[in-house]
Amino acid sequence: MMDSSLRRSILVVEDNRDLADTQAILLRAAGYRVAVAYDGFQAVAAAQAEAPDLVLLDIGLPGL
Template sequence: MVSILYVEDNEDNIYMLSTRLRRKGYEVIVATDGEQGVARARSDAPSLILMDLSLPVVDGWEATRRLKALATTRDIPVIALSSHAMPGDRETALAAGCDDFDTKPVEFARLLAKIKALLPRETIS
């Protein structure tokens, strides 16, 4: 089963997106702050990471930088999820190492297409 690490501190967002991803057949691992997200990525080796950018303890930008600096996690695709919709936010997320960027509220079909585009071919069912 393809696993997705969802790093998010808002319980409503966690419930909504996790439920929809599980219905599509993905295993969802949750971390509620950036530090926990880095630790879970290292221990669980997910196929992909959905990273909120405004997180407690360590923000999503820094968590992504840390993940991309580690040999064991650098190749895991990261999609930044953020309510930040200011000009330049996408570029800032990509510069931090994110592989793609999407805005909240999540448009599920669009996010699912981005997930499928970043997953290795052998993991897509």
């Protein structure tokens, strides 16, 4: 098992909660550290706090 400090981190940003949660489950099963945000404001805060290696971003978020 890879040291958790060496795993890549991914931020999933998706307003469809079922899709976001499913993506997170699959990515975690593949060994990634995953944070999830369900709207643009959560995404900005999570990106600042987590500094992810990759962001999977829904570009059609309401409110932004």
